[in-house]
Amino acid sequence: MLLEKPMSGYDIKQYIEIHFPFFFVASYGTIYPTLNKMEKEGYITKQLQIQEGKPNKNVYSITEKGKEAFRAYLDSPVEPLSIRFDFIMRMHFGHHAEMDKIILWIEEEIRRTKLAIAHIEEVNRLEEKRMTPTKKICYRVGINHYTNYLATMEEALQELKASLID
Numbered sequence: 001m002l003l004e005k006p007m008s009g010y011d012i013k014q015y016i017e018i019h020f021p022f023f024f025v026a027s028y029g030t031i032y033p034t035l036n037k038m039e040k041e042g043y044i045t046k047q048l049q050i051q052e053g054k055p056n057k058n059v060y061s062i063t064e065k066g067k068e069a070f071r072a073y074l075d076s077p078v079e080p081l082s083i084r085f086d087f088i089m090r091m092h093f094g095h096h097a098e099m100d101k102i103i104l105w106i107e108e109e110i111r112r113t114k115l116a117i118a119h120i121e122e123v124n125r126l127e128e129k130r131m132t133p134t135k136k137i138c139y140r141v142g143i144n145h146y147t148n149y150l151a152t153m154e155e156a157l158q159e160l161k162a163s164l165i166d
Contacts, residue, residue, distance in 0.1 A: 002044060002062040003070060009035055009058065018123055022116060022142035035060055043069055099164065106157045113150045117143065 001007055001015050009031050016026050038044045043066030046058045062070070087109050094102045124131075124139045131139070 002060055003067065006047075006059045006061040008049075008060070012060075021119060022146060023138070038066065042066075099160070103157065103160060106153055106160070110150065110153050110157065113146055113153060117146045117150065120146065 001012055012031055013028060039046055042063060044060045044062055046060050049057050049059045090105060120142045
C-alpha cells in the first residue's frame with residue numbers, strides 16, 4: 001500500500017477493510033507493531049504530520065530498501081492457502097450443539113456473507129474504472145467465492161430445517 005502513497009496506520013487499516021475484506025484481516029494490534037518492525041528494519045520511514053483540530057499522526061513512506069524487499073516478496077514462491085475459519089470449525093463439531101443453535105449460526109453466516117457480497121460489489125462498482133487487471137481478478141475471486149459460499153449455506157439451512165420437519 002505504501003508503494004502507492006504514504007499512509008498513516010489508520011489509513012492502512014481503512015484500506016484493508018475496504019479493499020481486502022475477503023482475503024486479509026488486520027487489526028491495529030497487528031498493523032502498528034508491523035509498521036514499527038518495518039521502520040526498525042529500514043523498509044519504511046515515519047514522519048509526524050501536525051494537524052490542526054485533530055491529534056497529530058504518523059505518516060509512513062516506503063524506502064528503497066522497502067521497495068527492494070517488496071520486489072523480492074513478489075519474486076518469491078506463492079505460499080499455500082492458509083485459512084482460519086471459525087464457522088466451519090463449529091460446523092465440524094456441530095453434532096455437539098443443539099440444532100437451534102446451529103441454525104442460528106448458519107443464519108448469521110448467511111447474513112454476514114450477504115453483507116460481504118454487497119460490500120465487495122459496491123467497492124468494485126466505485127473503483128472498477130481505476131482498477132488494474134490484477135485487482136479486478138481479486139474482486140472477481142471474492143465475489144465468486146462469497147456467492148458460491150452463500151448458495152451452499154442457504155441450501156444447507158434448508159436441508160437442516162427440512163430434516164426437523166421429517
